[in-house]
Amino acid sequence: MSRTTLHPLTIASTRALPDGIAIAFAIPAELASTFSFIPGQYLSLEDTIDEETVRRSYSICSYHKDEQLEVGIKRVEGGVFSTHALSLKPGDQVHVLPPDGRFTTPIDAKNQHHYLLIAAGSGITPCLSIAKSVLRDEPDSQITLLFGNRRIASMMFREDLTALKDLYTTRFNMINMLSAERQDSDLFNGRITGELLHTFSDTGLLGMADFHSAYLCGPLDMVNSVAEALSKLGMNNEQIHRELFTTGNLAATAREIVIDESVVSTGQSVTIYLDGTQSDITVDATRDTVLSAARRAGIDMPFSCAGGMCCTCRCKVLEGETAMDANFSLAQWEIDSGYTLACQARPTTDRVVLDFDAT
Numbered sequence: 001m002s003r004t005t006l007h008p009l010t011i012a013s014t015r016a017l018p019d020g021i022a023i024a025f026a027i028p029a030e031l032a033s034t035f036s037f038i039p040g041q042y043l044s045l046e047d048t049i050d051e052e053t054v055r056r057s058y059s060i061c062s063y064h065k066d067e068q069l070e071v072g073i074k075r076v077e078g079g080v081f082s083t084h085a086l087s088l089k090p091g092d093q094v095h096v097l098p099p100d101g102r103f104t105t106p107i108d109a110k111n112q113h114h115y116l117l118i119a120a121g122s123g124i125t126p127c128l129s130i131a132k133s134v135l136r137d138e139p140d141s142q143i144t145l146l147f148g149n150r151r152i153a154s155m156m157f158r159e160d161l162t163a164l165k166d167l168y169t170t171r172f173n174m175i176n177m178l179s180a181e182r183q184d185s186d187l188f189n190g191r192i193t194g195e196l197l198h199t200f201s202d203t204g205l206l207g208m209a210d211f212h213s214a215y216l217c218g219p220l221d222m223v224n225s226v227a228e229a230l231s232k233l234g235m236n237n238e239q240i241h242r243e244l245f246t247t248g249n250l251a252a253t254a255r256e257i258v259i260d261e262s263v264v265s266t267g268q269s270v271t272i273y274l275d276g277t278q279s280d281i282t283v284d285a286t287r288d289t290v291l292s293a294a295r296r297a298g299i300d301m302p303f304s305c306a307g308g309m310c311c312t313c314r315c316k317v318l319e320g321e322t323a324m325d326a327n328f329s330l331a332q333w334e335i336d337s338g339y340t341l342a343c344q345a346r347p348t349t350d351r352v353v354l355d356f357d358a359t
């Protein structure tokens with residue numbers, strides 16, 4: 001089954017979240033394997049809103065063997081899809097891509113790991129799926145969750161987390177940070193930052209050497225600052241997993257692309273290999289990224305955030321060169337190995353060959 005194939009899924013149920021909604025999709029038996037997922041992955045939803053086709057990705061919050069897949073959607077100020085999602089109801093159909101994403105925790109009953117989950121706001125969504133799945137199916141593993149919110153009332157999935165605490169009293173430890181409501185201990189007032197991690201380490205609240213791996217999900221500044229602190233506290237890069245939900249205004253400061261004018265005037269020839277088929281397009285790099293040119297040409301290409309964050313559009317440059325407007329998800333080794341993000345890539349040579357099937 002192609003990873004670019006959208007499937008019409010019916011909404012089985014919805015539930016209100018603080019300033020958001022959780023939507024559970026019924027998965028028909030014939031699509032069960034297509035929609036099986038690893039905790040931490042997301043679904044891309046596509047719907048027609050005011051005659052425009054809009055696609056957004058949302059993390060799955062379900063236990064990894066649940067028959068229905070539930071995503072958490074936080075309303076974003078001015079957000080077209082998140083505002084539309086609040087009006088969705090059971091029985092409605094939405095087009096959905098199979099699960100994707102690299103912020104994953106493969107579950108193995110033999111594991112004896114202690115996972116550190118650090119989430120801010122709606123960043124709890126994939127962490128909830130990880131926590132539910134690890135606690136249920138890795139009986140010798142533990143979870144410590146550091147969760148940041150403005151107030152208790154704005155906490156997403158509070159009931160789910162309380163239920164996990166009640167069920168797994170010795171294996172699930174949750175630390176709540178609040179930035180706009182005072183708690184008794186000053187230690188737990190404020191935002192999650194790298195500095196906070198150092199304080200928690202110095203006071204012995206979190207012993208970094210205890211953790212097998214860390215999963216960070218939230219805004220870019222939080223994720224970067226915490227990742228830097230974890231690295232200084234002794235974790236290596238492979239142990240630190242990151243998922244971005246927002247990049248703040250950094251996308252607006254993407255680096256300038258230098259393009260040879262003589263090449264631009266004719267457009268660059270781009271060959272795309274995807275699911276074993278070849279497509280040829282011309283991309284005017286002054287106007288288009290590879291993704292936008294491919295969509296204009298009617299080529300179905302894997303993408304979700306279109307903002308350089310999710311890595312769904314990762315592909316390998318086999319010939320020629322591209323430059324990315326922004327990159328919030330490819331690791332340096334991937335860039336060094338020739339990978340790029342189609343949603344951010346603009347050709348800088350007159351011929352480029354891209355392979356979406358490269359692993």
Ligand code: FES
Nearest residue numbers: 304306310311343
């Ligand atoms: S579509 Fe998300 S990084 Fe390109």
